[in-house]
Amino acid sequence: MFGFKIGVVVVVLAALLAVAILVVVVAAIRAGARPSTSLGWRSPGLPPPISxxxxxxxxxxxxxxxxxxxxxxxxxxxxxxxxxxxxxxxxxxxGRPLPGDPSPADLASRARELKASGHTQQAVMLVRDETGMGQKEAEAFINAL
Structure with a gap:
């Protein structure tokens, strides 16, 4: 009998949660749920991503x-x-770099700073992330700095 009451409580709580989610979704739809003119992903001074x-x-x-x-x-x-x-x-x-895109020189400067501060592995990861180089290529790039 006690297990039945717990099951009922769980079902009631799940139903209340579902209703709360539904209310939020409906309110967002009725409010327009559109981004404002200043988009949330934009930070001042940073360009938007151009795929x-x-x-x-x-x-x-x-x-x-x-x-x-x-x-x-x-x-x-x-x-x-x-x-x-x-x-x-x-x-x-x-055929120029897009406004705000980091140039290879900027990447080299940032990698050089990381290497100089003793963060060689982070410099390698930075080069790999931004260029798509493999581990050995990125390590060779960092060693050449």
Missing amino acids: ADLQNRVRALLAEGRKARAVQLVREETGISPREGKSVVDAIAA
């Missing part, structure tokens, strides 16, 4: 002579301003 797929689609639009559509596409997918969108598209068109 390789987006870069390829921008290149295709540029090849068709549709620069304005390319800027619009970048803005739609990242939420950036018209000025930022134009600078991203201009960088892609010119």
Whole structure:
């Protein structure tokens, strides 16, 4: 008999939790649940991530002579301003690094600082993460610094 009461309590608690989750979801949907103009992933001074797929689609639009559509596409997918969108598209068109992307020199400087402070393994991991190098290649890169 006691086990039956515990089972009922568990079922009631699970039902209450499900109702609470449902209420939150419905409230979010009714409130619009859309990102504001300042997107949550954006930090001041940091550029938005521009995927390789987006870069390829921008290149295709540029090849068709549709620069304005390319800027619009970048803005739609990242939420950036018209000025930022134009600078991203201009960088892609010119084959330059995207605004805010760390350059290889920046990577070397950061890796050199880690190595100098005695954090050689972290420097190797940094190089591997940002370049896709294997362990031996990254170690050779760090040793050459």
